Amino acid sequence: MxxxxxxxxxxxxxxxxxxxxxxxxxxxxxxxxxxxxxxxxxxxxxxxxxxxxxxxxxxxxxxxxxxxxxxxxxxxxxxxxxxxxxxxxxxxxxxxxxxxxxxxxxxxxxxxxxxxxxxxxxxxxxxxxxxxxxxxxxxxxxxxxxxxxxxxxxxxxxxxxxxxxxxxxxxxxxxxxxxxxxxxxRGCWRFTIETFGRGSHVGNDPKHGRSAINEMAHKILDIEALTDYDKGYNVNCGVIEGGTVPNATPAYCKMDCDFRYISNDDLPKLKEMVQKIVDHVYVDGVTSKLTTTEGFDxxxxxxxxxxxxxxxxxxxxxxxxxxxxxxxxxxxxxxxxxxxxxxxxxxxxxxxxxxxxxxxxxxxxxxxxxxxxxxxxxxxxxxxxxx
Incomplete structure (x- = not known):
């Protein structure tokens, strides 16, 4: 044997x-x-x-x-x-x-x-x-x-x-x-986006508020639209948190995302596309921040x-x-x-x-x-x- x-x-x-x-x-x-x-x-x-x-x-x-x-x-x-x-x-x-x-x-x-x-x-x-x-x-x-x-x-x-x-x-x-x-x-890039607005009482002073959630909602649609299966890209806006109570304009919102890609050469291009979305302002007065967390090559x-x-x-x-x-x-x-x-x-x-x-x-x-x-x-x- x-x-x-x-x-x-x-x-x-x-x-x-x-x-x-x-x-x-x-x-x-x-x-x-x-x-x-x-x-x-x-x-x-x-x-x-x-x-x-x-x-x-x-x-x-x-x-x-x-x-x-x-x-x-x-x-x-x-x-x-x-x-x-x-x-x-x-x-x-x-x-x-x-x-x-x-x-x-x-x-x-x-x-x-x-x-x-x-x-x-x-x-x-x-x-x-x-x-x-x-x-x-x-x-x-x-x-x-x-x-x-x-x-x-x-x-x-x-x-x-x-x-x-x-x-x-x-x-x-x-x-x-x-x-x-x-x-x-495929590689995996995980990142966090934060939006910083201004809180206000939505009954007494609604015009003063700047909604961080409103800004994030626009960014979610833009980021999800980056999915391109023909190129081997897909992105998932997986976790979101923000706001405090229904009668207050949300001053803060945070979202965790996962982006999959097929080649190491893709990652710099993907980061650039996401950064452009983060930099674009939909709600006047709201600022945004992109942070890479972890991932796999x-x-x-x-x-x-x-x-x-x-x-x-x-x-x-x-x-x-x-x-x-x-x-x-x-x-x-x-x-x-x-x-x-x-x-x-x-x-x-x-x-x-x-x-x-x-x-x-x-x-x-x-x-x-x-x-x-x-x-x-x-x-x-x-x-x-x-x-």
Missing amino acids: DCKEKAFQWVDTHHDDMISLWKQMVSIDSGIGVKEGGMEMGNLCAGILEKLGFSIRRYSFEKCGDTIIGERGDLSKPYPILMGHMDTVFYEGEPKKRPFTIKDGVAYGPGVLDMKGGDCIALSVLTALHEAGFDFPCKVILVADEEPAHCFSNNPEIIEKESKGAKCAFNFETGFPDHDITVQR VMERIPGNMELLKIAQEVAKEEGWPVPGPKLCGGGSDAAYTCKMGVPTLCSMGVEGEFNHTVEEYANVDSLFARAKLAIGILLKVGEKQS
Whole structure:
């Protein structure tokens, strides 16, 4: 029995163990800003990696869990990276409200798809290959604040730094029911607009007021009109707040927006278009301010991504599995930062499902095992091609 068969056999005989690890991860409350849960996830993953012969380094932050760096073997030569994030988009208490459950072959729970299932796959793949006798040099990068776009850390810079010298990377982000693998992702620019007017009593002195909400309403229409699907742009005015009481002219309004784009070259043009809207005055006497908050870089479709995809397709054909095609994904991920360093990267290698970031989020249980085998096959083939 060769290494691949042994690793596949490990997966086949450890379904219960893999599901148990998946459940343990989903049950850990590592939502946005829940540092204790982020630390618990990091300690769990680090402990498993140490048993597989990895040394562990950490980057620590005040408001989120540690970034875990696992290293094994001679990394002076090109090596693969397995990566993911340990946090979920939900806030504290969600695992108690919606605990991990499986019904009719489908798993539910906060982060079951995005991306505790992918974390489980990455660690299971390394375990299966270890048990099969294949302890290849590699690095693991796991972060704890991906969902809020790393507003608690400098993880993008850390990922870029840690990616130097890598020959390829695999991000175990959300997989999709069509089995395709992400080779390109749109960027995400998040920004805030504030409008500053003048309050007044709308009964006694209505002419004195300058409505910040009125000004913002005009800007919302202008900004939403920047959506151009043919160019790969779409903008969402997602959160708005302002005013105090119905009988007072609102002196202040604030809006948070999310702009998606397809190329790094687009971002300066988009910022210029938005700035023009912000600078334009509709309500005399109201001023406006634009502030960039956070976001994700574009995951560029570099040639190496397509070469890695060909390897994934070869594995699928050899095993008689659905052959994955290339996917352009609208959601951001940390694969942007390995690609930025020129490292060929495949993303969305995790469990397959739908409805990320909602209470309807689900993952297909069988994909936990199928995707583990696909990753095993790819890693072994990458080793064969570059040995």
